[in-house]
Amino acid sequence: MENKTEIIVGENVKFERIRRITGYLVGTTDRFNNAKRAEEKDRVKHQITTAAAN
Numbered sequence: 001m002e003n004k005t006e007i008i009v010g011e012n013v014k015f016e017r018i019r020r021i022t023g024y025l026v027g028t029t030d031r032f033n034n035a036k037r038a039e040e041k042d043r044v045k046h047q048i049t050t051a052a053a054n
Helices: 034-042
Strands: 019-021 024-026
Touching (some): 019 034
């Protein structure tokens, strides 16, 4: 019988959200003006879902 090891890519890796607003990649919105803040607020937010383990 083979001994297989499961590898999960990205496990235990910290990830900071990166946003693309008006062509710029940013990590935080603390330097945004009111227009950019409104644009970010009005965007559709997508959720990450996980499938049940087999």
